[in-house]
Amino acid sequence: MSRANQPSRPLLAFALGSLGLLAGMVMIAEGGHWLSPNPPSIAPVEDTGDPNPTSPAPTHNRRPGQPARKIAENLIAPPPLDPSGIERTEPRPPLGELGLATAPKTPMPRDWRETLLFGPVATSSAVFEAMGRRVAISGTVNIDPDRTCTFDGTAWPCGQRARAAFNAWLRGRALKCLLPPDADRFAIAVPCALGKQDVGAWLVSNGWAMAAPTGVYGKAEAVARNARMGIFGPPQ
Known part of the structure; x- marks a missing residue:
């Protein structure tokens, strides 16, 4: 191209500058509104008072006793329950009557006192010695240590086993018995x-x-017999 046909440098610079200025001022049309190429910064959303905000509250700020926040309440819901279909049943009876026996209600003389007997040692199934006294448990029939019981044709020393079971349960712990003032002079049957x-x-x-x-222990014995416990059961 000849120098005569080439545009002059000032004209070319002016044209390029005009194009750059126009490109910086271009506005984009969208939805009938003119938007700037550089969108303005988004202002923080003001509190609208929505009672159910979408952002969960931090769990570490929850105070004891504050009700739990429901999650996905609109998606997960308990099944509908018709109160008319609920039937109230009677309470379940006790599994057994072993604990129904109570202490004898026989009135005792006024001068009898509850006394702690330390270090009791069973001499048979319902008799023990402690602090120089020999005491039998009232309301019971003692099993002699020499007694032998038979279960399904098998004999076993149930008297010795009964005494050992009584000692194992006592473990030397003090018993509280209702004793007369002169109980140390003779053996006596009292509640403990x-x-x-x-x-x-x-x-x-x-x-x-x-x-x-x-x-008062007749019902308790009947339960023990039916359950084959102790001397009424197999060798132990």
């Missing part, structure tokens, strides 16, 4: 307790002693 447990009830209900005919 280990903590809040009636000793006679425990012995009879576990089959390690029998109930006296006029005592």
